[in-house]
Amino acid sequence: MREETAKDLLRRGVLMPATPLALTKNRSLDEKRQRLLMRYYLSAGAGGIATGVHSTQFEIHDDKVGLYKPVLEIVSDEINRHELKTGKVIVKVAGVCGNAAQAAREASLARRLGYDAILLSPGGLSHLSESEMLERTREVAKIIPVIGFALQSAAGGRVFSYGYWAAFCEIESVAAIKTAPFDRYQTQDIVRAAATSGRSAEIALYTGNDDNIVVDLLTEYEFTHDGKKYRKHFDGGLLGHYSCWTKSAVEIYERCAAARASGTVDASLLTLAAKVTDMNAAIFDPSHAYAGCISGIHEVLRRQGLLEGIWCVSERERLSDGQADEISRVCAAYPELVDDAFISENISAWSMDL
Numbered sequence: 001m002r003e004e005t006a007k008d009l010l011r012r013g014v015l016m017p018a019t020p021l022a023l024t025k026n027r028s029l030d031e032k033r034q035r036l037l038m039r040y041y042l043s044a045g046a047g048g049i050a051t052g053v054h055s056t057q058f059e060i061h062d063d064k065v066g067l068y069k070p071v072l073e074i075v076s077d078e079i080n081r082h083e084l085k086t087g088k089v090i091v092k093v094a095g096v097c098g099n100a101a102q103a104a105r106e107a108s109l110a111r112r113l114g115y116d117a118i119l120l121s122p123g124g125l126s127h128l129s130e131s132e133m134l135e136r137t138r139e140v141a142k143i144i145p146v147i148g149f150a151l152q153s154a155a156g157g158r159v160f161s162y163g164y165w166a167a168f169c170e171i172e173s174v175a176a177i178k179t180a181p182f183d184r185y186q187t188q189d190i191v192r193a194a195a196t197s198g199r200s201a202e203i204a205l206y207t208g209n210d211d212n213i214v215v216d217l218l219t220e221y222e223f224t225h226d227g228k229k230y231r232k233h234f235d236g237g238l239l240g241h242y243s244c245w246t247k248s249a250v251e252i253y254e255r256c257a258a259a260r261a262s263g264t265v266d267a268s269l270l271t272l273a274a275k276v277t278d279m280n281a282a283i284f285d286p287s288h289a290y291a292g293c294i295s296g297i298h299e300v301l302r303r304q305g306l307l308e309g310i311w312c313v314s315e316r317e318r319l320s321d322g323q324a325d326e327i328s329r330v331c332a333a334y335p336e337l338v339d340d341a342f343i344s345e346n347i348s349a350w351s352m353d354l
Helices: 002-012 031-044 068-086 100-112 130-141 162-169 184-196 213-218 246-262 267-284 293-303 323-333 340-351
Strands: 015-017 048-051 091-096 117-120 146-151 174-180 204-207 220-225 228-233 236-239
Touching (some): 002 091, 002 174, 002 204, 015 246, 031 048, 031 340, 048 236, 068 091, 068 100, 091 100, 130 162, 146 184, 184 228, 204 213, 213 236, 213 246, 236 246, 267 323, 293 323
Parallel strands (some): 015 048, 015 236, 091 117, 117 146, 174 204, 204 236
């Protein structure tokens, strides 16, 4: 019953934070803070959680680091507790990396831990052909439903052809695609492939375009293929941006969904879109080729008391020059879009029993 409900929720679309990794100053796992983050996201109204993904730091997939399984266990446990308390099903997504053998091992672990789907990263596999990448997907999809991942080049992704995405959409057990190339042309290719696929109704689209979140959620795409018209829109969002300012993001997501359903987009939503992009630029650090994107998320959460520090697995990860000032600027400019009051009111309750 729960599995079918989660599958339906994933297809219909939910807001899904891509969780950060909470570490101590010694760069060991901070279980208390990891659980605290989860309680924030779930209380804020997130409909799903993705972990073991880029925002959680791909380094945790390295056996020498040894944090992949512990993080997945903590996240799954907190979701289970929340579901038991509220009766609300939360979609669980685990990031999966590596060649076909590693991806299959991680997918099997995710399934054993109760995850509903995996986000299959293409990172680090530029030596494989598109055909080989498709075969990797088919192997993993035999284990657990797959969410495809168009990962931007700055984070280790690559550009795939329209033909690749058309073939990808025909793979049984492909449940969704996270579209995150930060590129309008590539995004258009993916949406068109999904819209004209024979499995279109089974494939949800999730925006991962942190530079275009609101507009993605508002847009209804239309394509003509073989004389027929096809329509498709983004059903949900799976974003690093959603790992901070989450309650505000839930409210924006719901406004976008209502506007798109009504067929009328108020101009104020386009102004809001620009504000959200400005905020994202502060945390994702595009002016330094996204070098501070993970540290930027951590810095917001540190200021709010949810993380103790901004430490990452790699000591090379840090805020870029001027990034802290940019974060201060956008928080002051758009106070209605930050969650400081919500967190301050609830953090003591979330911290109980930790």
